[in-house]
Amino acid sequence: MTELTRPAISPESAPATQPAAEEAQPRRLSSFFGDLELLVVVLLGIVSVATAYTSFQAALYDGLSASAYSQAQNSQTEAESLYLEANQTYIRDTETWSRLTELSIDMDSADPVLAASAEAKFDTLHFVAVDEALDAAIIWSDEQNAEGGDYVSPFDSEEYLGARFSMWSVEDERSDAFFADAERYNTYGDRLQLSTVLMAVSLFLLGVAAVVRGRRTQWMLIGFGVTIALTATVLNSFVPFVWF
Numbered sequence: 001m002t003e004l005t006r007p008a009i010s011p012e013s014a015p016a017t018q019p020a021a022e023e024a025q026p027r028r029l030s031s032f033f034g035d036l037e038l039l040v041v042v043l044l045g046i047v048s049v050a051t052a053y054t055s056f057q058a059a060l061y062d063g064l065s066a067s068a069y070s071q072a073q074n075s076q077t078e079a080e081s082l083y084l085e086a087n088q089t090y091i092r093d094t095e096t097w098s099r100l101t102e103l104s105i106d107m108d109s110a111d112p113v114l115a116a117s118a119e120a121k122f123d124t125l126h127f128v129a130v131d132e133a134l135d136a137a138i139i140w141s142d143e144q145n146a147e148g149g150d151y152v153s154p155f156d157s158e159e160y161l162g163a164r165f166s167m168w169s170v171e172d173e174r175s176d177a178f179f180a181d182a183e184r185y186n187t188y189g190d191r192l193q194l195s196t197v198l199m200a201v202s203l204f205l206l207g208v209a210a211v212v213r214g215r216r217t218q219w220m221l222i223g224f225g226v227t228i229a230l231t232a233t234v235l236n237s238f239v240p241f242v243w244f
Contacts, residue, residue: 036218040210043222047206047229051199054232058192060242065185072178079171086164090155093164096129097138097154133163188239198232201225 103125106118130138137154144152154160205225209218 036215037210040206040218040222043226043229044203044206044210047199047202047225050229050233050236051196051203054192054195054199054236057236057239057242058189058196060244061185061189061192061239064242065182065189068178068182068185072175072182075171075175075178079168079175082168082171083165086168090164092129093134094155096125096134099125100130100138133160136160191235191239195232195235198228198235202229202232 100122103118103122107115107122109115109118126135134154137157137160140157140159141152141154202225205221205228209221209225212218212221
């Protein structure tokens with residue numbers, strides 16, 4: 001029986017097992033870097049959307065701040081007008097009260113003609129120049145002075161002062177509220193602008209990480225970029241969402 005001989009395999013034709021193993025490592029590294037680049041792309045997309053949102057919110061808050069400042073200034077102008085009007089009425093009331101006091105003294109004169117003339121003038125002036133607020137203050141003053149003690153002027157009445165200056169007080173408080181809103185909106189806008197700057201820095205770092213080839217450098221850039229983006233996100237979380 002003829003024996004079959006196994007053909008000899010030359011060293012040149014032997015399978016290159018070691019080079020194949022060496023090629024596997026670059027392939028794995030290539031796959032790793034490919035995944036890392038994908039991670040950078042995803043992070044760039046997320047931070048870009050967050051930056052656009054932050055810029056949009058900052059623009060809205062700038063508009064709200066400008067509108068609130070405008071309303072505050074208009075309200076303050078209206079408050080000043082109301083105060084001037086109330087103060088003029090107050091001065092006119094003091095002059096009226098001073099004249100009524102003089103006439104009341106003449107009404108007690110021993111001269112009947114002078115007393116009658118003073119009484120007629122008193123009644124006319126009281127009818128023409130004294131409104132409900134001043135009349136109530138005069139009655140209140142007479143009641144307080146009847147009890148004795150220091151003289152109490154009608155213009156010490158809180159009800160009278162409230163009647164004269166209440167509209168100014170309300171409008172002035174409204175103006176202060178608008179100014180407070182404007183300051184708050186301005187603070188929110190500044191915080192969002194800071195977040196926008198931080199996210200721009202994060203985008204720059206992530207963009208650099210996408211082109212460098214050192215793995216350690218890439219991870220450092222990604223780490224710094226993500227940390228800065230998270231810091232900006234935390235700042236944004238304290239700013240209420242607004243819409244048109």
